[in-house]
Amino acid sequence: MKIICIGRNFSEHAKELGNETPSDPVVFCKPDTALLRNNDPFFIPDFSNDIHHEVELVIKINRVGKNIQPKFASKYFDEIGLGIDFTARDLQSKLRTNGLPWEISKAFDSSAVISKKFINKSALGDLSNLDFSLTIDDQLVQKGSTNEMVFSFEDLICFVSKFFTLKIGDLIYTGTPAGVAPVKINDRLKGFIQEQQMFDFKVK
Numbered sequence: 001m002k003i004i005c006i007g008r009n010f011s012e013h014a015k016e017l018g019n020e021t022p023s024d025p026v027v028f029c030k031p032d033t034a035l036l037r038n039n040d041p042f043f044i045p046d047f048s049n050d051i052h053h054e055v056e057l058v059i060k061i062n063r064v065g066k067n068i069q070p071k072f073a074s075k076y077f078d079e080i081g082l083g084i085d086f087t088a089r090d091l092q093s094k095l096r097t098n099g100l101p102w103e104i105s106k107a108f109d110s111s112a113v114i115s116k117k118f119i120n121k122s123a124l125g126d127l128s129n130l131d132f133s134l135t136i137d138d139q140l141v142q143k144g145s146t147n148e149m150v151f152s153f154e155d156l157i158c159f160v161s162k163f164f165t166l167k168i169g170d171l172i173y174t175g176t177p178a179g180v181a182p183v184k185i186n187d188r189l190k191g192f193i194q195e196q197q198m199f200d201f202k203v204k
Helices: 011-016 070-076 089-097 153-163
Strands: 003-007 026-030 051-053 055-061 077-085 112-114 131-136 139-145 171-173 188-193 196-202
Touching (some): 026 153, 055 131, 077 171, 077 188, 077 196, 112 171, 112 196
Parallel strands (some): 003 171
Antiparallel strands (some): 003 026, 055 077, 055 171, 077 112, 131 188, 188 196
């Protein structure tokens, strides 16, 4: 099972970090040890003083595919979940400044929160206008919609499958909207797709 993540897929988020909107999807991966499931608490690691939340819609691949064509891409996922791509921003900035790969700032243990449930896409209506959000201590901190995405779910499936064979159960984290910021001990994070609560956990 692969965890494939997409960076800079919302223009306003790219701007808030001083990045340009990409012409192709920005792709990186996380190992399966990055998954944080079942509303388990997230423990801030001792190697960073600046862990940021990035809430993201997550699609689950339902069949094997390679070099998938646009007209078939929608057939490769049936369910959508919600996740968080935790990022050690201080570590990432240092590595990028030195021209080094920054996987350790993104792919560390428990850095990929995943919702306990996935929702069948047929129950979500128009997937090109799907809202999602994140609250901390019941205050809204991030809100996005698929209509703001630079690259759609189908675009991402086609692009990623040029390089990686997609397999059943693979997860694609599809990018975060603006509003990323640090988390701190005792924060309570809740994530929503439309009005449905998808996760609820604490930072320790």
